[in-house]
Amino acid sequence: MDTFFLYCGLYLSLLMVLSLYRAIFGPTVLDRLIGVNAIGSKTAVLLVLIGLIYHRVDMFVDIALAYAMLNFIAVLAASRYFQKRKGLFGE
């Protein structure tokens, strides 16, 4: 079961790298925000998986909760910041 969790974590990291492509090459700024939000959602799941691999679930569940909250606040704050700028796309 440990090996299965390890391979699931590796596959999830590979999906994160795929999402990073949009965060780097997105034509607009908000495309990059989508990529970062997707990476943050996957990280919260990956943290609980790592907690089960290391047999210390309690600590990693707390960290995952904090990171999910941080991800939400960061995306909201960044989108509100970019709302007030002109020339948002086509750069």
Add this chain to the structure above:
Amino acid sequence: MILARPEGGIRVSRTCWYVVEPSLYYWVTDNAVQNLYLKRYGSIQMDIIVVFLIICGLIFFTGGAVGILRFPDFYSRLHPAGKLDTGGGFLIMVALALFNLHHFSLSTLLTGFKIVLIVVFVFLSSPTAIHGIVDAGVRAGLGPWTRGEKRR
């Protein structure tokens, strides 16, 4: 035949050993060690349910990641990012909360409840964050994609 840890590890907690040379895993056929494995991991029916749920969640995540790459417009890329990530995260977290309940005690029940709490928070917050992004795009004046245009 199962995989077992060698002796000589330093016990860190109830279920965690620190082993100095981690490459010394070996296969054993001893019944006593097999019972140790079963007592640690529990029954095999819950293992099957957990594996099935995790694979379904990974399918959702794959759809989300591929969808972010392949859709032609900014607005249409938000659909897989918001929906599929939340749904896949829900399935995987439920599977992990179930896996944690192998040794049924109050502490594992509370940990499972905390994992479900993460899921509830993500259900509330992820669509709100996506709506914030859409709002920023609309106010900036970004128009939607129509069929026949170049891919943005």
